[in-house]
Amino acid sequence: MASKESTSSYSQFACIGAGFSGIALGVTLKRWYGITDIRFFERHSDLGGTWYANKYPGAACDVPSVLYSYSFEPNPNWSRVLPSQEELWKYQKHVADKYDLPSKMTFGVEVQKCQWIEQHKRWVLDVRDCKTGTTFRHECRFLFAGSGILVTPREIDIPGSEDFKGSIFHTSQWRSDVDVEGKNVVVIGNGCTAAQIVPSVVDKTKHLTQIVRAKHWMLPPIDGVYTDYMKSIFKYLPGTMMIQRLLIFLFAEIELKAVPMTTSAAKFRQKRRAYAEKFMRDTAPAKYHDLLIPDFEIGCKRRIYDSGYLASLHSKNLTLTNERALKIVENGVETERGFVEADVIVLANGFSTNTFLEGVEVVGRDETLTQHWDSFGGAEAYNCSAMSGFPNFFMILGPNATTGHTSAIMAIENSVNFALRILKPVLGSPNGVIELDRDAEERYVNRIQDDLSKTVWNSGCQSWYIQPHSENSRVWNAMVYPYSQGYLWYRSLFPVWRDWKITGRTRNWKSVLRLLLKTLGQEKGCMRLSAQLHS
CATH class of the missing domain: 3.50.50.60 (FAD/NAD(P)-binding domain)
Known part of the structure; x- marks a missing residue:
């Protein structure tokens, strides 16, 4: 029987996973808000997620490296257009080390359960050490799921x-x-x-x-080697990598014409x-x-x-x-x-799909995440990130976040940027809570699924994009985004605040100034009234 520690650790932020998603969260928190109080929980023995685990011969990315990398951390030294698993992992390690993230990562552990405690306005995580079986608890105010989408190997359907x-x-x-x-x-x-x-x-x-x-x-390869001359241009000529990234993004967007x-x-x-x-x-x-x-x-x-x-x-x-x-x-x-x-x-039979956070029980205000998704008919999330009834909780690369024709790293950055903009009003408050409105979630999800039903992805082939379903049930696609990643980027820039319920809002300098002016106005009014009474 596994032993259990009685004490709990705490961090302002916690993230399940330490791959591309987790690293993006840690870096952006530090770049935007100077926040370093975060703890990552990773089941593997090192960071990297997919690009640490998948070490099979020939493992490589099928999206150009300049696009399959962070916009805030361009790399002029890619060896080729389509990077290998090893090169991608080294890039992840470089970025994580640069922002001092490995010291905040706990490896070889599995998060088994996450529960929202309303009384304390915190999430409580039950974490298990994969080697010893020992479990411990960790508490946080803001919880992120960055465990990826193609994680759990599909069970073999051949006996013996x-x-x-x-x-x-x-x-x-x-x-x-x-x-x-x-x-x-x-x-x-x-x-x-x-x-x-x-x-x-x-x-x-x-x-x-x-x-x-x-x-x-199958299509012809788009690979090629970057020469030393090309690397020098990217390194010393400002803007060239950004232009290359934009051109490749626009070229990839041509594929949307087929959708x-x-x-x-x-x-x-x-x-x-x-x-x-x-x-x-x-x-x-x-x-x-x-x-x-x-x-x-x-x-x-x-x-x-x-x-x-x-x-x-x-x-x-x-x-x-x-x-x-x-x-x-x-x-x-x-x-x-x-x-x-x-x-x-x-x-080589693939992974479980249309499932997210498999093996982790997430308990919100009144229901589990599984129960919540069952009420819709499949996995879903508002702006691919949030669900009603799960305060201060966001998914990175969640349901419908990715688009098959372009880079998943863009989707990761969009998810992280959106979540951190939404959380900004409550970051400085000890009890701040932000939660999605159910009606807004339903409107968003119905629109996504309706639009997906009019795409080639739902045209009838046997695809891992589509959730297994009965003949008369709704076809559910939780794996792809029906629009351009450029549109998701735009939506992430401008949150629709009426779709959110905020309590314990941080008083920023504008609200403090308004309160001060209001107070001064009241004091001046009292002084005028006093002068009138004594005249």
């Missing part, structure tokens, strides 16, 4: 994994102690991750069999589809075209930028199959038409 005598693991839990050299390897899945792993390991294996479970539209289910968007998708199909047919072996090329709208699923995957399918020691895996046995995988021998099985 416990009988396998070789090594079996999910891509996000890649075992560096397992050598695939000269081994029979089976990769289950063919999404973005598998498309990076297969070309990185196929030449080392004795034989690699990839079991295809779905089809994806609406309109006649003009359909024409744009048709052109993109023809372009992608030609690339796939020209690059992949003809015998695999039927297994790879989709029959659904381009854009319905997240596109894959091919980093050598299609070309690697020409390898003589590689087999691509769409045979359904029936059972994992001690020495391989039984399929519907045969058997595939395996020494190593790699699960």
Whole structure:
């Protein structure tokens, strides 16, 4: 039985997670308000989140580095357009060290429960040490969830994994102690991750069999190396990185033209589809075209930028199959038409989606977060960040925050900036509370879901964007933002204050000045009245 400490620690702010989201929060708090009283709780043994955990061969970002980085911390020294996992993690570490954030991070712990205590106007967190099992409590005034959206590996839906005598693991839990050299390897899945792993390991294996479970539209790579000359320009010529970032953002925004289910968007998708199909047919072996090329709208699923995957399918020691895996046995995988021998099985079957803060019980004023979302029909949040009934609580990269065609870091900054603007009126008050109005939340969420229903993401393909649903239930999409990130940035600049309930507001210099002038006015009035009485 796990032991429990009786005392509680305290910080003004607390954040679940220490990846890109948590680091952005810590830096922005310090830059904007000079606040350093924050504590981060991270389940991994170091900071970085996704880019610490995912260390599989070929792991890299598919968004250009100049856009997949903080606007407040440009990096002129990126080695290439699409940075590797290692380079991204080093960038995160650099930013965190620069603002002295690691000293405020607790690693190897899991937040199990967060509960709002109305009497004290605080959140109480139950935190468990992953190694010892010891639990302790931490209290804070303002709670942020920055644990990401693709975190929990999807459970394998093939029976028998416990009988396998070789090594079996999910891509996000890649075992560096397992050598695939000269081994029979089976990769289950063919999404973005598998498309990076297969070309990185196929030449080392004795034989690699990839079991295809779905089809994806693939596009030519947009990668390239930054030369020393280019790095010097970015470093010494002011404004060049900002211009590059803006141009890449605008270029990425072109993809939004494919999103609406309109006649003009359909024409744009048709052109993109023809372009992608030609690339796939020209690059992949003809015998695999039927297994790879989709029959659904381009854009319905997240596109894959091919980093050598299609070309690697020409390898003589590689087999691509769409045979359904029936059972994992001690020495391989039984399929519907045969058997595939395996020494190593790699699960590239993705992550749990349309779920947020999985494994954490969040208890607000009158209900849990799960109950709150059930009342709507799925995970949701006002401006992708806040829910009614959960005071002083914000999500970073929450429901509907990201857009598949552009950088998640933009969405993170938008979420952080919005939340810290909303919290400004209560930051200096010991008991300040800010809470979203339920009606405002309902209006926002209904608009988001209605607009998503008119997009290509909801056009009918089997996609992780869509929450599993019955035939007659509402199609729920909690994974993507139906508009431009530029619009979310704009909404984050100008909070709609009538949508919020604020108590214990900080008296800033303007309110203090108004009170002083009012008091002086009353004193002058009293003096005039006294003079009149004595005249």
